[in-house]
Amino acid sequence: MPKIRWGVLGVAKIATEKVISAMSSGECSEVVAIASRDHHKAEAAAKALGLPKAYGSYRELLADPDIDAIYNPLPNHLHKEWTIAAAESGKHVLCEKPIGMSAAEAEEILAARDRTGVKIEEAFMVCSHPQWLKAVEICRSGRLGEVRSFMGYFSYFNDDPKNIRNLAETGGGGLMDIGCYLLMTSRMVFGEEPRRVMGLVERDPSSSVDVVTSMMLDFPSGQAIGTCSTRMVPYQSVTIFGTAGRLQVDIPFNAPDDRPCRLSIDDGRDVFGSGLETVELLTCDQYRIQGEAFSRAILDDTDVVYPLEKSVENMRWIEAIFRSAETGRWETAG
Ligand SMILES: NC(=O)c1ccc[n+]([C@@H]2O[C@H](COP(=O)([O-])OP(=O)(O)OC[C@H]3O[C@@H](n4cnc5c(N)ncnc54)[C@H](OP(=O)(O)O)[C@@H]3O)[C@@H](O)[C@H]2O)c1
Missing domain, CATH: 3.40.50.720 (NAD(P)-binding Rossmann-like Domain)
Structure with a gap:
């Protein structure tokens, strides 16, 4: 080959x-x-x-x-x-x-x-990872009922003043580094663009990069909330709520390459998890899948998995969240 x-x-x-x-x-x-x-x-x-x-x-x-x-x-x-x-x-x-x-x-x-x-x-390696393909398939299948809410969290602790994430001039800050995943995956789950967003931003007083950022996204068919932080305990999770079920992606972004990823699906029969089913995906390396998909698109001259038009939209929403944090108002993608 x-x-x-x-x-x-x-x-x-x-x-x-x-x-x-x-x-x-x-x-x-x-x-x-x-x-x-x-x-x-x-x-x-x-x-x-x-x-x-x-x-x-x-x-x-x-x-x-x-x-x-x-x-x-x-x-x-x-x-x-x-x-x-x-x-x-x-x-x-x-x-x-x-x-x-x-x-x-x-x-x-x-x-x-x-x-x-x-x-x-x-x-955006997450968009070709089998756990996300499966999560989106479950959302579209009706198994959760109507998907109405997305709740995401992504954090780690890094206060090294020399790291590119802590320097404004190299494009540092939590929203650019990891909040972009919360935006991207919520847009992928709803399969549509938000109508408007709100943002709340806390900045490092010396470097001015954002270190705790929360977002609220108003989609035509539901709502998303997310928080990202570069100065918090390392943690990540995404939970998607529908009218009839709940889906949790345990390690949504830094998916491990040495053990299976897990999705938890609850049919909501009670709040004790009696209706909880766990789906385990085969162990895989998301960077390998990403590289293969891109190489294959070149060889076959087909579309890439995540087109640049969607990247432009993601950047517009990042800017709208920062704008909202300044104005205190809902903002659109402009
Ligand atoms: N997809 C993911 O899972 C994932 C994970 C982590 C990071 N990232 C992204 O990958 C990129 C790199 O992140 P990283 O943490 O790997 O970066 P890093 O270790 O700091 O490396 C960045 C490299 O860029 C080069 N460079 C050129 N000009 C530079 C400058 N002015 N300051 C610092 N480095 C400069 C350096 O290489 P030379 O000195 O060799 O030229 C440096 O080793 C970022 O855009 C980040 O968002 C993605």
């Missing part, structure tokens, strides 16, 4: 610890190069990960004619610049979330996709 040859921009933690090994094990993908601003760092990473090529600049990697696709896990403020540069070099791009610093940046990336004809996707 032909394989898509991937190059990676930057020796990022997510790339070296998760994504490169996952994509290297794919049936239609192989990682052939990594670039760093520091050639020694690129060499060391390539050696440790068994990659054939190392480059001392991102430009050199983009100029390599043997590379078909780029994985962009740079800090958020560099997503637009290097995704567009890669597209203009004729490379397909899987770019980490959030796709950019703003909806306007996301639109520029979309325009670059249409101008160059390459495929570009925001790396």
